Amino acid sequence: MNFASDNVTGACPAVLDALIAANAGAAMPYGNDAWTARVQQRLRALFAHDSLLAFPVATGTAANALALACLTPPWGAVYCHREAHINVDECGAPEAFTGGAKLVSLPGEQAKLTPKALAEAVGGRGVVHHVQPAAVSITQASEAGCVYTPDEVAALGEAARAHGLHLHMDGARFANAVAALGVSPAEVTWKAGVDVLCLGATKNGCLAAEAVIFFRPELAESFPFHRKRTGHLVSKGRLLAVQLEAYLADEVWLDNARHANAMARRLGEGLASVPGCDLLHPVEANEVFARLPQPVSEALRAAGAVFYDGHFGAGTQRFVCAWNTDPDDVERVLNAAGAAAADGARDP
Amino acid sequence: MNFASDNVTGACPAVLDALIAANAGAAMPYGNDAWTARVQQRLRALFAHDSLLAFPVATGTAANALALACLTPPWGAVYCHREAHINVDECGAPEAFTGGAKLVSLPGEQAKLTPKALAEAVGGRGVVHHVQPAAVSITQASEAGCVYTPDEVAALGEAARAHGLHLHMDGARFANAVAALGVSPAEVTWKAGVDVLCLGATKNGCLAAEAVIFFRPELAESFPFHRKRTGHLVSKGRLLAVQLEAYLADEVWLDNARHANAMARRLGEGLASVPGCDLLHPVEANEVFARLPQPVSEALRAAGAVFYDGHFGAGTQRFVCAWNTDPDDVERVLNAAGAAAADGARDP
């Protein structure tokens, strides 16, 4: 009953099996292996993009920070939502890898940026006293578990171009967003103006694997040096690449995400129907943000559920579903919540 | 017949089996898992050191650069051999993670530092124009495949203390060195003055796992922030920790290293006995550096051997043995070398 995060899980069977198989035999190091080459081909096919460049790395923080390092000079501004993972959960990794660029944090409903908020913030280009507009970063799905539609991404893509900004997408839960939207990966990325996507896989069936995908290859020129220089070029490259290969094969990534999303939807609907329980955001991907009465919250913990408190302020809770969330666990949570609420109604 | 590097290998069976077993079930992320806790306990026992602090990371470059970041201010000097991996093979990662500290490269036989070379280089303390003496870094086994004896380490440890320097050991092939020396891990590390050891495991039976070990815990204070901020805190911490746990259990690490060393010794002795072939350095660990006549070198490649040229200048070769090097492959190489040399003798 662990809903603390989607990263409490192990690898899904397809990924683990592929990893075991790939372990045998010798392979040249540092990405000069067959798996790494195949992952790029697979991504080109998946995104319907002939020239994208993809680089596996082990963590989402590395993926984001390395991507941003290619998009901004040290004196650049990166516009992002104030709740963005890059802004609040990476201990300043983007600042570290960019040489000190400034994250300009913006407001927005459902932890999503808007062209309007962007327009109000961008300025100072060419004036040496000010950091220079360089990039926008959005998170798909957002830190509130909500999803940018292709139109919303495209509007931001257009705004980014109009302001002369690169558009970065933190896709730690990209699979969940694509599964929720039912669109092609291309539609919500490069066709909508995304220049670089950090495609997460760790949370959705891998052990440690993300792909930094440059839809404009010229932006990747310095990436290999940034990656090596920060210790993120693993020697046994097949470790990362084979995870991604298996993850992207046979819709494993989407099947995993669909399951997680379905579990979250069920959990969200169920909690919303419990008296006194409110959802903070629409449940569009695999996360449920709620405000539960204290007795309900305590009852869930007593029933063995693990989840984080305080994600959106005191008295709020986050539940994350994953590729292997057990439907029975969801029902157990909902039953415990319903029972606690009923108890509360009887004994106020 | 791949002698290019010890990183062309997969994980050894014990490590792979442990990884498969650890994949099941939920575990709290970011190192708050049972495997990570156990690895530290195991290392404390192995090194006979009650208070060491150990942090798993995925790559040797990350391990070294993060360790050094704890040992020097941005205006510090880190003294190392001019052939040191940190100096020539990490694309400036130490400079990146330390905020721009200077690696002062020194000469030394067999790619080993000496107290004398150190004494000649250290200076300028307290003078604001000069970078400030901060740390010494040595590689065990060295970049020439040679091994520092406990006495040699201790002499450097004493020199380091005398100069007010921390002592860092890049132990990418620490297992090979310990196996070669037949000493306890403690004897060649903290008992000899080593403050921080980067204990390699990737090259010797793991897929991607290194442990940064602080024998003086107070030096590790900022390590967790450095690690997170550089994207090296993996979310599914068991991935790294379980590799290390299995690696260190039941002398797996030493058995792997002993095999690799034995293979290298056999290969080195064999090549040395081939007319026209010279060894550049004593074969003390798992690497063989040689100068082979061109016909011999070509014959080896024709026989299917993979190895790197030019490691110590034009006309030189490096052969690396690993935990799984096939003794028959070694014999095949030696036979091919012998035959080529004999042909050359006949048809000059």
Place this chain on the structure above:
Amino acid sequence: MNFASDNVTGACPAVLDALIAANAGAAMPYGNDAWTARVQQRLRALFAHDSLLAFPVATGTAANALALACLTPPWGAVYCHREAHINVDECGAPEAFTGGAKLVSLPGEQAKLTPKALAEAVGGRGVVHHVQPAAVSITQASEAGCVYTPDEVAALGEAARAHGLHLHMDGARFANAVAALGVSPAEVTWKAGVDVLCLGATKNGCLAAEAVIFFRPELAESFPFHRKRTGHLVSKGRLLAVQLEAYLADEVWLDNARHANAMARRLGEGLASVPGCDLLHPVEANEVFARLPQPVSEALRAAGAVFYDGHFGAGTQRFVCAWNTDPDDVERVLNAAGAAAADGARDP
């Protein structure tokens, strides 16, 4: 009639004369000169603080960024007003010199921080995912030309201590603030909890001279290395020190500031009395922020006044008075404004 900034001025006579006198003869370089030593003594007397350490530098941006580099690790958070010079006018210098620390920008009336805003922002201490609370920075006088009272500074000092934060004061216009408050320098700095003051002099009678003053000497340990390493240790140290010495002698600094403040007060009162003209902030130091009808604004420019537009949004103006602002110029501006407003009233 140049009201663009107080940095359009030259040095005041006392400072220039001292500079000329100091030019003669040889003096040891890099601050090992008599002037530099005397400046520190003078500041200790002025601030009634026996052990403060003072370091001259040439620019305010350098002063602030170097000071902050002593107060935060690269993974630290520096809380400041969103209008703070360090946040919007230094092209990321604080990020550069701190190794990438994060400026957390906060709201506040009159461009002043409050303990409440600070309390709402501080968090995450000890949690490795978040940047770590490190320092607060306030500007005296503020970017809105307003002044923190000793009580206001003391409240922030207390809040800073409660949150475990160092307190930095950007005193680019410290003289104007002290002159306005009529308090001792100690009362609004270290006695109120300020740890480091960047005492501006350039804008108020010098050519290029600021003093970074550490009231807690232990915080200055790394300052000399930061300063040298960023090219801010000038070789002919007397150049900076003699300016500061003359500036601080005989109340030159306060006399200069009193004049500038008086001119701004007169200008502000005058403009406020012109129909259609509004002041955006109380005029407490030497800056006047106004919203003038366009005909008035144009009339001022036609009369030869130089000033900046848009400082607080479209349709706003900033007028800065200095040590040498000519009272007649102020009257000329007011006359022009009054005439333009009267014209507008006649011909709407």
Place this chain on the structure above:
Amino acid sequence: MNFASDNVTGACPAVLDALIAANAGAAMPYGNDAWTARVQQRLRALFAHDSLLAFPVATGTAANALALACLTPPWGAVYCHREAHINVDECGAPEAFTGGAKLVSLPGEQAKLTPKALAEAVGGRGVVHHVQPAAVSITQASEAGCVYTPDEVAALGEAARAHGLHLHMDGARFANAVAALGVSPAEVTWKAGVDVLCLGATKNGCLAAEAVIFFRPELAESFPFHRKRTGHLVSKGRLLAVQLEAYLADEVWLDNARHANAMARRLGEGLASVPGCDLLHPVEANEVFARLPQPVSEALRAAGAVFYDGHFGAGTQRFVCAWNTDPDDVERVLNAAGAAAADGARDP
């Protein structure tokens, strides 16, 4: 009798007078003043180069580090002499401003680089494990007080181009070199392949003024941001620019250098003729490096001479002459040396 350095001097009369004159009146800040514009025009004429871009800064360390920051990525290698000021006297400023580039230190007689030493060091281009060849830096006059001839610079310029490297010249004593060579400034800079020159003025008649001169304007694109972001854009720009303007007018810079060189030549010849005294390097500019018997050295100090010991090892001395070195002081030093040597001969 201060021969410690050329930076113990004040400004020469022409520069001081110009500074006094420029102090009057208002001038727009941050280099938007008439002096700054005129300096660039003057430099274009002096160097016979229509499109060079020149930026005044206050210190030589800033000039060098900012220039290099435009010539190398953080993962670049900058080749320089092991005695280079950038390598040993700037506390790592080049590493700081370049984001951690590596200075690769090379040997060479008279502290001068050679194409041969360069060729032996350059390598690894395109290989992600190695720092990438980016720039060469030479010092004119060298740290041994010697001068690169136009042919020597041109040979290095050609080598730099052949290796794909930018060529930087640290011209802290450029005037002394040009005066010694009797060539045009263009001949030893851009016509010989220099891309960026840091033209020193502080040591030779100014108080604090250097010009970073880009002969290839496209290399300067990021300079203004680097300069601002490191606190080196002074607000009252005329302070720096007027010094440079006066320095470059009427051959002041060359007259000052000629005097300093002549004094050094006389001092060098005189010391060389004293029994037991040796020169370490030819005296080609304004510095004399000697090895004096201890009694001679002590006699000079007793006579009031100030100079540094140990510049090229124990028992060595450095004497620096400047624009205002008094010929009588030189004779006094020589007389004292001669007398001490004679005493020594009598009483061995």
